[in-house]
Amino acid sequence: MKAVTNERIKNITLALLASTIGLGLVVGLLNAPRQPGVAEQVLSMQTHLKLEQPVTAVLLAFRGYDTLLEIAVLVMAVIAVLILVPPRKARAAAPITAGPAPSPLMLWLLPRLLPVLVLIAGYLWWAGSSRPGGAFQAGTLVGAAAVIVLLSQQMRPPRLGRIWRAILVLGLLCFLAIGLLGLLWGQAFLQYPDSWAKALIMLIELTLSLSIGLCFMLLVLGVPPRRRDRFPGERS
Amino acid sequence: MSWGGLAPLVILLSSLVPALLIFFLDESRVRLRNGLNLGGAVLKVSVVGVMLWGVYRGWRFQLSWELLPGVSFLLRIDSLSLLFMTLSAVLWLLTTIYAIGYLADRPHNRRFFGFFCLCVAATVGISMAGNLFTLFIFYELLTLSTYPMVVHRGDNASLRAGAVYLAYTLTGSMAVLAGTVWLYALVGPVDFVEQGGILVAAPEQRASLTLILALLIGGFSVKAALVPLHGWLPRAMAAPAPVSALLHAVAVVKAGAFGILRVVYDLYGAELAHQLGVLAVLLAFAAATIVYGSVRALFQTDIKRRLAYSTVSQVSYILLGTALFGSVATVGALVHLVHQGVMKITMFFCAGAVAETLGVHRVDELDGTGPRMPWTMTAFTIAALAMIGLPPFAGFISKWYLGVGALEAGAAWVVGVLLLSSLLNAAYFLPMLYRAWFKAPPAAWPQEATTPGSWEAPPSLVLPPALTAFFSLAFGVLAGTAISPLQWAQFIAALEYAP
Amino acid sequence: MSPALLLPGLILPLVAAPVSFLLGRRALPWLPWLVALMVAGCLCGLAAPLLSEGELFLHLGNWEPPLGLRWRFDGLVWGMIAATTLVCLAVAVYADGYVPNRGRRGRWLGFWPVLFFLWGALNSLFLAGDIFNIYVTLELVSLAAVALVTLDGRPQALAAGMRYLLLALVGSLCYLLGIALLYASFGVLDAALLAERLQPGMTASLAMALLGVGLFLKTALFPVHGWLPAAHGEAPAPASALLSSLVVMGSLYVLLRLWLELFGAVLTPGLRQFVAVLGAAAVLWGSWLAMCQRRLKLVVAYSTVAQLGYPLLMVPLLETSGAAAAWSGGFYLLLSHALAKASMFLVAGVLLHAQGHDRIFQSRGFAGRYPMSVFAFGLAALTLLALPPSGGFIGKWLLLEASFGSGQWWWGLVLLLGGLLAAGYVFRVLVPIFGDAGHRHLEAVPLRMELAALSLAVGSVVLGLVAGAPVRALQAVVLP
Amino acid sequence: MSGLSFALAGAVLFALALHAVFARHHLLRKIIACNVAASGVFMILVGMSSGGSDGRADAVPQALVLTGIVISVSLTAFLLSLLRRLASGGGAARLPEDER
C-alpha cells in the first residue's frame, strides 16, 4: 500500500511542477519583448550566394558549422549503435521485421516504386537551392528506399565493408575538407569562394544526402535483432 | 637567481632528490639507499656550515619564485632560521645514522626512508620560509610526509594513531590557512622581517588582526602540542623509535613552536602581539600544559609514553618564553628550542636502543640496565639531569633565562610554575635512573638480542645518543663562549626588540 | 601563422574521428599522438597573439555575427583546450593498454572514433560564441559520453547510460527552450551581441532559469546529481576518466560563462547567494556520500559531484572587490580538478585491471606492487585536498582570498571544510591499499597505463608550481 | 498573432511531455515523451518569430529546427537501440529505480 501512496505523491508533485513550468512559459512568451530576428540580413546576403532558398543558405553557408556538427551527431549516433551491436552480429541482422514473405503486390510495386523514390530524392536535392528541399529530406528518402528494399527481403543487409564505412562518413569528411581546404587559398574557415559557392554547396548537399541515407538505413537496421530472427534461408 | 639563491635551493634539493630516488629504488638496494640518505644529510650539514660562515660575513641568501600574482614563494635565511636549520640538519644526520641501524632488517624500508627525506625537506623548508605563505606550504608538506611514518608499522594501533594525527594536524593547518589568507586579504603580502612586518595596525583592523593572530597561534599550537590539542602526541608513540625521536625532538613539535615564534616576532612584532592580548591567553595555556604534561608523565608506565608527555610539557617552555614580553624571556625560549631538541632526542635514542637490544619497554623493566649498557644509560642519565635543569647542563640555562624573563615581565607566578615542573621532572626521571643504576638486573632480559663484538648495542645505536648527550652537556658548560646557542639566541633576541 | 589559420586547427579531432572510424585498428597508436601534437602546436602558435591582443575572434565562413557564427578565443579557452588535449592524449595512451583482454577487440574499436568526436566537440564547445552552436556541441558531447558509458555492454552500464542520456536530453531541451526565448525576445544568437541587447526582465530571468536548469542537469550539480555516480562508476576506466574530468567541466564552463556574461545584470545578489549555497551543498553532500562508498570508482565519482560545487562559490564573489581572484580561482580549480580526477580514475582502472574488482577494503597490498600508480593517486589527491604543491591549492587560495577579502567569509569556511572532508574520503581509500598483499595474486599491468596516470597527476602538481603566468592570464579575462 | 498561439501550444506540449518523461515508467513512453517535448520546443522557436515579416517567415529559426529535428532523431535512434539491448538481456524495459 505504501508504494502506491508515495507513487501517487510523486505523480502529484510532478504534475504540479510541470504545470508551473508550463504556466511560467506561457506568461514568459506572452510578454516577451519581440525584436525582429535576422531575417532581413539573410535575404540581403543570400543573393550574394546566388541561392534563392534562405533556409538552405542559412543551413549550409551562414551557420555551416551547426550543420557540420549536426552531421557529426548523426554519424556519432550510428557509431554508438554499431558499438552496441558488434559488426559480427549485424551481418546476421534480419530485415527489421522478419514477417511473412513479401506479398505479390509488394513484389509488383517494388520495381516501379524505387525509381520514383530515387527521382523524388534527386528532385529534393536539386530543389534545395531554390525551393523547399535539401540534403536531409533527400537523404531520408534514400534511406527509406533502402529500408523498403530490405523490408521486402530482396537484398541482404550490407556487410559493413570499407565502401559502406566510407559512404557513412563521406558527408562529414567532404564538408570538413571543403571548409579546411579554403584556408589554403586565404579564405576563412568554412568560407566558399564566391564564384563556386553554389556548386560547392550542392556538392556538399549531395554527399550529405548519401551519408544521411546510409545513416538512417543503419539506424533502422542497426536496432539489434532478436535472437530468434533468422533471415529466410540463412544458415544459423 | 643570484649565487645567494643557490644555497637554499641546494638544501631543499639535498633531501627532495634522494626522496624521489629512494621511492623508485628497489627494496633490496640497501647500500645505495643508505648512501643517498647519508649523502643528503652530510651535504645539508656542510651547506648549513657554509651559510653560518656566510651570514657571519654579512652575505644575504634569498630565493623567491612568483607563485601567484602578488604572492611569492620566498626562501630567506636570517639568524632565526639558521638557528632552527642548524639544529635540524645536525640532529637529522644523527637520526639517519640511528634509523639505518635500528631498521636494518625491517620490511618497507624504501617507503620509510623516502618519506623520511620528504620530512626533512619540509622541516628545513619551514626554517627557511620567508613569508607566511611559504611557511604554510611546508607546514602542510610536513603533515603529509610524517603521516606515512606514523602508520609505518601498519598494525591497527598505528593506523588509529595515524587517523587521530591526521584529524588534529589537518584541522590545525586549515586554521593556519584561514589566518594566512585573511591576513593577506587584509594587509596584503607581508614578509617576515625582524620586529614584525605588519607596520601599521589601523584601529578598525585591530579586531580582525587579533582574530587572525588567534587563528594562527591556534593552528600552530596543534603541532606544538598545547594542552587541549596535544591528544595526537602520546598516541603517535605506536611508530618506530626513530620516528618518535624525529617527531618529538626535531621535526613536528618544533615546527609548531617555530611557527608561533615567526608569527609573534617576525610578523606582528613583539609590541603589537602583546598589545592584542592573545599572548596572555597563550601564557596561561602554556603554563597549564607544562604542569599537565609533567603530571601525566608521572603516571605513565611505558617509557616512550612518559617521554612523550614530558615533551608536551617541555615544548610549552618555548611557548611560555614567547608569551612573556621581554628580550630575556625570548632568549630563554630560543635557547630552549635548541636544548630541548638535543636533550629529548638523546632520551629517545636511548629508549630505542634499550628496547631494541634488551626488549625493555616499561619503566619497571629498567632495573640494572645501567651496568648492562653503560654507554647508552650514561647518555640517558646526562639527558635526564639536563631535562630536570641541574646547573651544569643545558636545561638549567634555558630555565634560568625563562625565570629571569618572567620576573622582568612581571609574571612572578611563572617562576613558581617553572620550579614545580622541575620538581615533577625530577619526580619522573630520577626513579628511572635509580632503577637503572642501583637496582639488580632481572634474571633474564625480556628479549635479549646478542650483538657481535664488544659493543653493548650496534654502534649506530650507541654513537648518536652519546654525541647528543655530549651536546647537552657542552651547550650548558660552554654557554658563555661565542659559538654557543645561548649567544646566538641573545643575538637574535637583540634584533627582535627595538634598541 | 595568423590566428585565422591556427584556430581551425583546434578542431582537428573532428577530422580524426571519421579517419579513425575508417582505419580502425591501423589508426592506433599514432593517430592520437598526431592529433595531440597538432592541437598543441596550434595552441603554442596562438599563445603569442593571445598575449598581445588578449582576445581573438574568428568569423566562421567570414560572416559577421548576427548572421554567421563567431569563435572567441581567450586565456581561459586556451587553458581549457590545453587541459582537454592533455587528458585525451593520456587516456588514449592508457586505453591502448587497457583493452580488456577478453578478446572483445571489436567493441573496443568503437572507443577511438567516440574519443575523437568527444575531443573535437569539447574543443569547439570552448571556442563557441553562439548559444545555438553551444547547444549542438553539448548534444554531441552528451551522445559521445553516453556511448562511452555503454561501451562495455554490461546491464548496469546500459541502465546508467539510459538514465544519463534521458536526463541529458531533458537538460538540452530546457537549454534549447532558453535559446528560443532569447532569440524571440532579442533577435540574435551570438553571445556577445546578446549581452549588449539583453535587458533584465521577466523573459530574461526565465531564459536564465531554463539555461541554468539545463546545464545543471548536464553537469550533475547538486540537486540533480543523481545520475553521475552510477554513470561514471559503471563506465570503463578510460571512459569515466574522460567523463568525470572533461565532460562535466565543459558544461560547467558554459554554465558559468553564459550566466556571468549574459545574465550579469539579471543575477541579483540574492540569486547569486542561492547558487553558491547550491555549490556549498554539493561540496558537503558529495563529500559525505563519497565517504560512505565501498568501491573506489564510486568514491571518485561522488568526489566529482563534490568538487564541481567549488566553482559555483565564485558567483557571489564576482560583485565584490575580490572579483579577479574569485574568477581565476574558480576556473583554476576546474582546470586542475580535470587533470587530477582523470588521473584518479586511471589509477582506479589499474586497480580494476590488476585484481578484477575495485572494492576498497579488499585491495590490500596494491601499493606494494604498484608504487607508481599509488604515487599518482597521492599526487592527484593533493589537488582534491587542496594541499600546497597542487593546482587545487592555488585555486582554493584565490577563492579564499576573494571570500575573506570581500567579507563573505562563510564561503571560506565551506572551502576549508570541503578540504577536510576530502581528506576523510581520500585517506579512507589510501590506508587499506598500503597493507601487505600476502599471497594475493595481482595481474601485471602494462607500464603505459601507470605512466599515463602518473603524467596527469604530475601535470596537476605542475599547475600548482607554475601558477604565476596562467593565473595572471585568467585574471586578464575578468568580465566587463 | 497566429504564430504566438502556436508557441503557446508548444509551451503546453512541452509541459505535458516534461511531466510524462518523469511520470511514466516504461522507457518507450519516456522516449516518446522526449520527442513530443522536442516538437513543443521547436514550435515555440518558430512560432515566436513567425509573426514578424509577413509572407516569408524568418529563415534562421527554421534552420535551427531542421538541425534540432535531425539531432532528436539521432538521439531517439540511439535511445531505442539502448532500450533494445537493455530489454534483450531479459530485463524489463524500465530503469532500476522504476522497477515495481
Place this chain on the structure above:
Amino acid sequence: MMGVFDVLLLVVLIAVAVGALHGRRLFSSVVLFIVFGLLMALVWLRLHAPDVALAEAVVGAGISGVLLLDALGRLGKGEDEGGDERAD
C-alpha cells in the same frame, strides 16, 4: 486573425499528444505518436515553414515512427503488454 482551422489543429494536436503520452496500450501510444508527427507537419505548413514540414513528415513521423514500431515489435514479445497497469 486566428483561423478556425488553426484552433482546431492545435486542439487536436494537444489531444493526440496526450493520447500518445498517457494512452493505456503501448501500441496505441506509438500510433498516436505517428499521427502527432503528421499533425506537426501541418503545423509547420501553417507557420510558413515548408522545409521544416517536409523534414518533420519524413524524418519525424517517418523514421521515428518506424523505429518506434520496430522497437515495440521486438519489445512486445519480450514481456507482457505494458499498457494495462495504471502506474506504468
